[in-house]
Amino acid sequence: MSDQAKVNLLGFTHTELKNFFAEIGEKPFRANQLFTWIHQRGCMDFRSMTVFSEQLRDKLDSIAVLKPPSVEEVIKSPDGTLKYLIKLDSGSFVEMVRIPEAKRVTLCISSQAGCALQCSFCATGAQGLERNLTSAEIIGQLWLANFHNQALSRISNIVFMGMGEPLQNTHNVIKAIEVFLDQNAYGLSKRKITLSTSGIVPEIIKLSEKTDVSLAISLHAPNNKLRDELVPINKKYPLEQLLPALKCYLKDQSARANITVEYVMLDGINDSLEYAKQLGKLLANLKCKINLIPFNPFDGNPHKRSSDHAIQQFKDYLIAKKYITTVRTTRGDAVDGACGQLSGHLLNAIKGKASKISVLEI
Ligand code: SAH
Ligand code: SF4
Numbered sequence: 001m002s003d004q005a006k007v008n009l010l011g012f013t014h015t016e017l018k019n020f021f022a023e024i025g026e027k028p029f030r031a032n033q034l035f036t037w038i039h040q041r042g043c044m045d046f047r048s049m050t051v052f053s054e055q056l057r058d059k060l061d062s063i064a065v066l067k068p069p070s071v072e073e074v075i076k077s078p079d080g081t082l083k084y085l086i087k088l089d090s091g092s093f094v095e096m097v098r099i100p101e102a103k104r105v106t107l108c109i110s111s112q113a114g115c116a117l118q119c120s121f122c123a124t125g126a127q128g129l130e131r132n133l134t135s136a137e138i139i140g141q142l143w144l145a146n147f148h149n150q151a152l153s154r155i156s157n158i159v160f161m162g163m164g165e166p167l168q169n170t171h172n173v174i175k176a177i178e179v180f181l182d183q184n185a186y187g188l189s190k191r192k193i194t195l196s197t198s199g200i201v202p203e204i205i206k207l208s209e210k211t212d213v214s215l216a217i218s219l220h221a222p223n224n225k226l227r228d229e230l231v232p233i234n235k236k237y238p239l240e241q242l243l244p245a246l247k248c249y250l251k252d253q254s255a256r257a258n259i260t261v262e263y264v265m266l267d268g269i270n271d272s273l274e275y276a277k278q279l280g281k282l283l284a285n286l287k288c289k290i291n292l293i294p295f296n297p298f299d300g301n302p303h304k305r306s307s308d309h310a311i312q313q314f315k316d317y318l319i320a321k322k323y324i325t326t327v328r329t330t331r332g333d334a335v336d337g338a339c340g341q342l343s344g345h346l347l348n349a350i351k352g353k354a355s356k357i358s359v360l361e362i
Pocket of ligand 2: 198
């Protein structure tokens with residue numbers, strides 16, 4: 001059997017692996033062993049899995065593969081952020097970003113190659129959608145970040161804030177989340193996984209039935225008129241549908257659960273005090289934190305980042321209204337790894353910038 005025709009077990013949840021082993025006439029506990037070898041020991045080679053008999057190793061080798069996407073390049077920003085350019089089997093590229101901080105290491109991962117939603121300020125949106133990532137390609141990003149360079153510390157937090165709209169690839173994203181949470185795999189806590197969405201209402205409701213990871217909502221505007229322009233999916237799922245869906249997401253969650261409202265700060269577009277007031281009113285009945293994101297400019301986009309004064313004024317107003325409001329620190333700027341700068345065709349662009357940054361040995 002050619003490798004292409006073999007099933008890629010990297011994308012399987014624990015339950016799926018159990019079923020797989022049952023189908024090939026093996027005991028269910030084998031699933032647990034394989035799961036741990038892949039996700040905790042970082043082993044991708046059946047032949048090295050000494051926990052299995054020679055015979056089982058041969059059998060697995062003949063029908064299955066363990067295949068993460070490949071790392072094309074790793075670029076280090078002066079602030080320690082690492083941007084990985086990841087090559088998919090189909091030849092497309094996606095990006096993930098590793099952000100080390102004092103007490104945690106966050107990995108920003110992609111769920112799609114490109115995105116169909118065309119938010120007016122986003123580089124990924126400008127590129128259009130190529131395709132959804134498979135569960136193996138999503139899980140493979142965390143696997144790579146943990147095991148590609150064993151000298152780096154393990155990832156503690158995941159944010160679905162790379163390329164793509166996770167709730168347009170919900171099935172594979174939920175499978176990946178299941179593996180990230182699984183104690184026999186990465187064992188991350190649900191509060192350390194954040195899914196960011198532009199607001200696909202029926203999928204938010206579906207998600208609330210399946211998992212309860214932290215949710216971030218890319219709001220960016222406090223009324224439908226402006227949001228229709230900035231986040232066009234709002235025309236399909238306007239605020240009067242979105243806010244009840246967010247409340248529904250919170251309903252079944254533990255008391256500690258919270259939603260983060262993301263609001264990109266665009267100079268002269270959505271950053272006036274008047275908009276801060278509208279936002280304060282709109283969110284009055286939603287338990288949430290607000291994260292203001294200074295716009296990250298990119299070539300060919302007309303928007304400008306709001307002034308520090310406008311951001312401060314917006315923030316002060318919301319704090320006075322008792323909202324926990326933070327301003328996102330922009331990380332990875334020098335390598336276009338900051339939010340919304342991920343655009344997938346960057347290989348050459350990255351090389352062009354290599355004088356400013358250091359390209360790591362892989
Ligand atoms: N599709 C999802 C997740 C990926 S985008 C979503 O839209 O939520 C992750 C975050 O980056 C979103 O809040 C998005 O609005 C924001 N973003 C996109 N482009 C940006 C830019 N140029 N500057 C700052 N933030 C941006
Ligand atoms: Fe897609 Fe999110 Fe970018 Fe909008 S902001 S185009 S939903 S990736």
